[in-house]
Amino acid sequence: MNYAVYFLFLALFSIQNYSVVSAVKYDPCSTNTTLLKRGNQMVLGLAFIPGGNATYIYEYMTNRSYSLCNTSFQSKLISAYDAKIAIFNLRADRLELLSVPYASVLYSMINSSIASMSVIAFAGQIYSPPIYVASIHPNYTVGVGFATSAPLLLRFSSGNLTYMQWYDQTCTECGGRNGSLCLNSKTASVYNCATAVDNCTCVLTDGKVNASCSYTDGRFNVCSTSIYVAWSGTDSSLATFKTGPMIEKLNSYSLVSLFNKGVSYLSSWKTYVVSQANSTWSLLTTTTTTSSDLGGGFSDLG
Secondary structure: OOHHHHHHHHHOOEEEEOOEOOOOOOOOOOOOOOOOOOOOEEEEEEEEEEOOOHHHHHHHHHHOOOOOOOHHHHHHHHHHHOOEEEEEEEEOOOOEEEEEOHHHHHHHHOOOOOOEEEEEEEEOOEEOOOEEEEEOOHHHHEOOEEEOEEEEEEEEEOOEEEEEEEOOOOOHHHOOOOOOOEEEEOOOOEEEEEEOHHHOOOEOOOOOEOOOOOOOOHHHHHHOEEEEEEEEEEOOOOOEOOHHHHHHHOOHHHHHHHHHHHHHHHHHHHHHHHHHHHHHHHHHHHOOOOOOOOOOOOOOOO
């Protein structure tokens, strides 16, 4: 196995963690979305809406010409759906992976009337159609579970942001569009594979909760959604963005799979190093039980 490929692949990404901000330092509503050059900064907002019908929300926005930066619409999302906003600082034409922890999604949707989570990307007055990243409601999404990934293409013309498009992953890896693990976001014409609900719960088969289980455990990483962002079109100097075509040409499921393998390898290597260090320390403490073993330097090991 060529692990150098994994490290090279990881180096292509800027990885940012999802967080809900209370004091906004970067504002997606005032960010520059015009005359961008490759390498320029742009702030992206992601609105996570628990319990919402994605089709209804999108129709509500388009019929009233609302964007996510409309204060009245923001108030409605917060009051009616308890929506949360995650903000990310991007660099033009850098392929970026935005991490959405599973626990954050679960805790937000757990008390909603409809157990689902949809997300809308926005910057300035430009916004994407909503897609589902989690659902246990087949009436809305056909398949159920937690989306493994969701690629987002930012489309530009001469450096001006014109559209945000979620990239369709087709669900060929999980049984097709009508499969039980395919989340259907019909408004955006996007179909994403999901991790099964049974693999994302602390509830045992007898209905009892596993007291030793925590939704922040590493084993729930497979339930988190990876949103990665690519750039398409041309910048203000008419230079062609390079990251968009990379996503369009490659199988996006395999792309995320490769990244996850790289992360898994790094995690395994870290575990190995820690294990070796612990073994060495254990041997050291065993062989230095008297002060004479190492000249008295390690006699008091606490």
